[in-house]
Amino acid sequence: MAYNITFKKSVAKDLKKIAGSEANRILEKLESELSIKADKYPELQGAFAGLRKYRVGNYRVIYAIIHDSVLVVRIKHRKDVYKK
Numbered sequence: 675m676a677y678n679i680t681f682k683k684s685v686a687k688d689l690k691k692i693a694g695s696e697a698n699r700i701l702e703k704l705e706s707e708l709s710i711k712a713d714k715y716p717e718l719q720g721a722f723a724g725l726r727k728y729r730v731g732n733y734r735v736i737y738a739i740i741h742d743s744v745l746v747v748r749i750k751h752r753k754d755v756y757k758k
Contacts, residue, residue, distance in 0.1 A: 677712045677744045679704055688749045692733070700730045700749060708735070712744045722756070 689697045708715075708728055718725045718736070725747065728735040734755040736748040748755060 675713075675742070677709050677739070677742060679709055679744045679746065681746045682748075685746050685749055692749070696731070696733070700733055700735065703730045704728075704735065704746070708737070708744060712737070712739055 689700075692700070712726070712728075715726050715728050717723075718727055722736070725736050725738050728737065729752075732752050733749060734752050735746060736755060737744050737746045739745075
């Protein structure tokens, strides 16, 4: 099943803080892999229950599956992504 990828407005701010080449690599991975296999990646627990994570190098993409769409909530470095 192919998923439509949508982004929360705050993701644009997250991408601006990431180097250009790295941000492009993350977006390419989202289009090529996450749009096809979004339901295969691990679910989060605790305060982030209901969300899933996708790993691209040292960055984590936090997203939710809503019907046939993937809503990307956050893209940050692995050391910062789970902080409030």
